[in-house]
Amino acid sequence: METSALTILWFVLIAVLWSGYLVLEGFDFGVGMLTSILPAGDERHKESERRVLINTIGPVWDGNEVWLLTAGGATFAAFPEWYATLFEGFYLPLLLILLALILRGVAFEYRGKLARASWVKAFDAAITVGSWLPALLWGVAFANLVRGLELTQDGFAYHYTGGFWALLNPFALLGGVTTLVLFALHGTIYVSLKTSGAIRDRAAALSSRLSVAALVVAGAWAVWAQVAYSRNAWTWAAVVVAALALVAVVWAAWTRRAGLAFIGTAVTLVAAVVLIFGAMYPYALAPLAADGVGLHLATASSTHLTLVIMTWVAVLLTPVVLAYTAWTYWVFRRRLSTADLPAPAALSWSAAKSAFATALR
Amino acid sequence: MQTLDLARWQFAITTVYHFIFVPLTIGLAPLVAGMQTAWVRTGDEKWLRLTRFFGKLLLINFALGVVTGIVQEFQFGMAWSGYSRTVGDIFGAPLAMEALAAFFIESTFLGLWIFGWDRLSKRAHLVCIWLFAFAVNLSAFFIIAANSWMQHPVGAVWNAETGRAEMDDFAQVLTNSTLWGAFPHTVTASFLTAGTFMAGIALYWMVRLGRTGKAEAAEHARRVYRPALRIGVVTMVVAGLGVAWTGDYQGKLMFEQQPAKMAAAEAICGAEGEEAVGLSLLSVGLASGDCENVSTLLAVPGLASFLATGSFTGPDSFLPSVPQVQGEREAQFGAVDEDGEPIAYTPPLAITFWSFRLMIATGLGSVALALVGWWMTRKDRVPARPWVGRLAVIAIFTPFLGAAFGWIFTEVGRQPWVVAPNPTGIDEIRLLTARGVSDLPPGVVLTSMVVLTLVYGVLAMAWGKLMHRYVVEGANTVVRDVSPSADDPGDTPLSFAY
Numbered sequence: 001m002e003t004s005a006l007t008i009l010w011f012v013l014i015a016v017l018w019s020g021y022l023v024l025e026g027f028d029f030g031v032g033m034l035t036s037i038l039p040a041g042d043e044r045h046k047e048s049e050r051r052v053l054i055n056t057i058g059p060v061w062d063g064n065e066v067w068l069l070t071a072g073g074a075t076f077a078a079f080p081e082w083y084a085t086l087f088e089g090f091y092l093p094l095l096l097i098l099l100a101l102i103l104r105g106v107a108f109e110y111r112g113k114l115a116r117a118s119w120v121k122a123f124d125a126a127i128t129v130g131s132w133l134p135a136l137l138w139g140v141a142f143a144n145l146v147r148g149l150e151l152t153q154d155g156f157a158y159h160y161t162g163g164f165w166a167l168l169n170p171f172a173l174l175g176g177v178t179t180l181v182l183f184a185l186h187g188t189i190y191v192s193l194k195t196s197g198a199i200r201d202r203a204a205a206l207s208s209r210l211s212v213a214a215l216v217v218a219g220a221w222a223v224w225a226q227v228a229y230s231r232n233a234w235t236w237a238a239v240v241v242a243a244l245a246l247v248a249v250v251w252a253a254w255t256r257r258a259g260l261a262f263i264g265t266a267v268t269l270v271a272a273v274v275l276i277f278g279a280m281y282p283y284a285l286a287p288l289a290a291d292g293v294g295l296h297l298a299t300a301s302s303t304h305l306t307l308v309i310m311t312w313v314a315v316l317l318t319p320v321v322l323a324y325t326a327w328t329y330w331v332f333r334r335r336l337s338t339a340d341l342p343a344p345a346a347l348s349w350s351a352a353k354s355a356f357a358t359a360l361r
Numbered sequence: 362m363q364t365l366d367l368a369r370w371q372f373a374i375t376t377v378y379h380f381i382f383v384p385l386t387i388g389l390a391p392l393v394a395g396m397q398t399a400w401v402r403t404g405d406e407k408w409l410r411l412t413r414f415f416g417k418l419l420l421i422n423f424a425l426g427v428v429t430g431i432v433q434e435f436q437f438g439m440a441w442s443g444y445s446r447t448v449g450d451i452f453g454a455p456l457a458m459e460a461l462a463a464f465f466i467e468s469t470f471l472g473l474w475i476f477g478w479d480r481l482s483k484r485a486h487l488v489c490i491w492l493f494a495f496a497v498n499l500s501a502f503f504i505i506a507a508n509s510w511m512q513h514p515v516g517a518v519w520n521a522e523t524g525r526a527e528m529d530d531f532a533q534v535l536t537n538s539t540l541w542g543a544f545p546h547t548v549t550a551s552f553l554t555a556g557t558f559m560a561g562i563a564l565y566w567m568v569r570l571g572r573t574g575k576a577e578a579a580e581h582a583r584r585v586y587r588p589a590l591r592i593g594v595v596t597m598v599v600a601g602l603g604v605a606w607t608g609d610y611q612g613k614l615m616f617e618q619q620p621a622k623m624a625a626a627e628a629i630c631g632a633e634g635e636e637a638v639g640l641s642l643l644s645v646g647l648a649s650g651d652c653e654n655v656s657t658l659l660a661v662p663g664l665a666s667f668l669a670t671g672s673f674t675g676p677d678s679f680l681p682s683v684p685q686v687q688g689e690r691e692a693q694f695g696a697v698d699e700d701g702e703p704i705a706y707t708p709p710l711a712i713t714f715w716s717f718r719l720m721i722a723t724g725l726g727s728v729a730l731a732l733v734g735w736w737m738t739r740k741d742r743v744p745a746r747p748w749v750g751r752l753a754v755i756a757i758f759t760p761f762l763g764a765a766f767g768w769i770f771t772e773v774g775r776q777p778w779v780v781a782p783n784p785t786g787i788d789e790i791r792l793l794t795a796r797g798v799s800d801l802p803p804g805v806v807l808t809s810m811v812v813l814t815l816v817y818g819v820l821a822m823a824w825g826k827l828m829h830r831y832v833v834e835g836a837n838t839v840v841r842d843v844s845p846s847a848d849d850p851g852d853t854p855l856s857f858a859y
Contacts, residue, residue, distance in 0.1 A: 014488070042737065047426035054859050056859045057858050058472070058475075058858065058859050059472035059473065059476040059477075060472060062427065062469075062472055063465065063469040063472060063473065064466040065431075065468070066460060066464045066465050066469075067466055068431075069430075069431065069434055069460045070436075070457065070460040070461055070464070070465070072434050072455035072460075073434060073456045073458075073459065073461070074454075074457045074460075074461075075453075075454065076437065076438065076445065076449055076453035076456055076457065077449070077453030077454045077456065077457040078453070078457075080445055080446050080448075080449020080450055080453055080525070081446050081449075083437075083438045083446075083449060083453070083604060084438050084442035084443075084445040084446040084449065085443055086438065087435055087437075087438025087442065087445075088438060088439060088440075088442035088799040088800065091440075091799075091801060091805055091809070092805065092808070092809075093433060093815075095439070095808075095809045095812070098431055098432055098435060099433055099812065100427065102428040102429070102431065102432070102816065102820070103816070104822055105424065105427060105428040105431075106425065106428055106823070107790055108422070108859060109420065109421070109859075110823055110827060111859070112858075112859045113421070113827055114826070115830075120559075126729065133434060156446070156523060156525065157394050157443070157446055157800075159800055201846040205601050210817035229422065262772075296586070301451070302449065302450045302528075303434065303450055303527045303528055305527075305528045305531070306453075306454060306527075306528045306531075308452070309454060309528070309531050310457060313457075313458055313461060313462070314461065317461050317462055318461070320722065321461065321465045324466075324469055324470075324502035325465070326467075327395050328469055328472060328473055331473060331477060331480050331481065331605065332476060332480065333529060340407065340858075341858050342857065342858055343454060343472045347842060351838065352833070352834040352837075352838070353776055354779075355834075355835070355837040355838040355839075356450060356835065356837050361700065
């Protein structure tokens, strides 16, 4: 089957969008996961540290999530059959991810807005579930894409027929653990870059230990993926890059070079996306059995005209998006510590009442 | 229930819910930006107070708008994969553009605005909220471009070989007459919502202050809340006129493009199809869904015809009736579907008829507020009557209801089509809603519908709680200017954090 150059370009662009998503939201998932394990000391101090963690990603997490929305929208526009078959087939896992993202997003905005212990606690739980669950599920989902799916073809339409439980196979579960560990590591390193004081030291210490775990787990998964499932030999290159990057992360983490370590985890995540998409190529949805039905990229693709229009839009807008995103990180480049935090912005009833009384005077 | 019914319920619930938060954001963001501009230009502290106050409410509201929007983006693939694969070549493009052109600006610059009070210069910080306000409106444009294409497909051709609609001319998709009716209607309705929200809260507070009977309180009401009320009232008047005008334009488009929706909205049943039609104020017997028992009890003669065609009487004013539309459609597209079931080519009469009227009636709540608010505060008066405060609070809800009924009308009125045939052009592009739904067991969709409804319900309570508490707190607290000066490059502790 003939796959046009534009179709391949859009396959690559969607991989780029997923890379952006995993690298960016990867660290904010990690930070979200840390809110339930990293803070130490008495309850008061823990609360300050939780706030420090949340505030390191406060200005950027929402922008990070837009990479996912753009990846979804771009798949819809450039590969409608892929979008339709994949999301119909992964209905329940995707629902879980969406619920997690909903709860988590609201929690960041709402948790500090009311000074009541039960309120804050409920939204802390939402951040915990909302960060751990997608960190695991994204890996499960991508591993299944690499492994291949049971598909049927019905006229023009393709359908996934494997069911929900088939998605929880050992390879996919290891994939889930891989993203979980990678995001946790990525987030820990981010925290050690963005904070100062005791919390930074604890984050750095944790990142050294996590880096070894990540090397073992991610290395095992990548080799398994390549040997058992990749449809292309050249993706060995991605496996090697990921492995080298993780080795560098281990070294950087143990020698407290957080900046280098962060670049290392980012490179690892990009290499993982290259491996995942490279292993699938030339399929949008690869078949599970060698002689099974697969959704070929050319079949899944939109028409030439749609791809041309989308390419123009992407070429014009992407540099602008990258520029202002970079600026945001520059504006909020300063490290945070518990000493920097203002009193919670939560509405205090007594303050509201006294302000009302003052207004009358 | 079948997967189709469940998927439709789920889409209705999630969309109407999402659209509680969207119109307020679309309208309120520019109003907050305007107030912040007033502060930067005049240095008057009351504008900073109002910016912070309404800014907080905007954020509480935007948070739910964002997270419920994520579901919308994926739901097309999850529950409506037949639709997605058939029209994704055209429909996907505006969705992707919304993400790339608008969402990135919204999320990035809102983050900068929330956390940047003491990190950015006054002007740079002001630019952030304006960019946010621009982007939420741009979002609306792309989404309504996509929706308008479903109402009235243009710029596409049918490819029988691939079994899908394919893009032919994207410029036509962006210049679709339906889009240019619906987009200004939605945006003006959003400004009406935000204006009502601002005026309602300001008037509630003026009454609260006025009721203390103290001169200082009245002075505070005049100084801080009266300007907010005035901005709200002016917004309501301008936006309200815009809503009415664009609504009228849409009515005329509907007559051309979706005669079945028109026939159902007016419950035109008998032989009236051959003569000028009155605007029904009350029709009964709609619930059965067909014309058997419908009778119009009260109508303004000729008005429906005038609204649709610009003519009260004569051959130009003939509107199609439900049976007439059904007959024409059966001749054109067949009387039965692939399973041999008859196809109803007119939407459910009761929902279409009543949602249309409720949209207009609830939207009028703003008019009452605008008149009362303006009259009660003329010549610097501060109202103290309790009913004024109550009216202010009740009026806040009415445009939200109007927006919800508006969407129910426009979406239900399109049935049985998910992509309505275009009678003025390419009628080979069309898709029955039943053909758009995913191939899933009903239990799966039932699960997601129940879970989403429950989660949305809990979040609505949190939203309502915060909105209420922050409105009741008011804009009374004095706020400091924390923007960085030359000798302080922004290295002080944060002035705002979660």
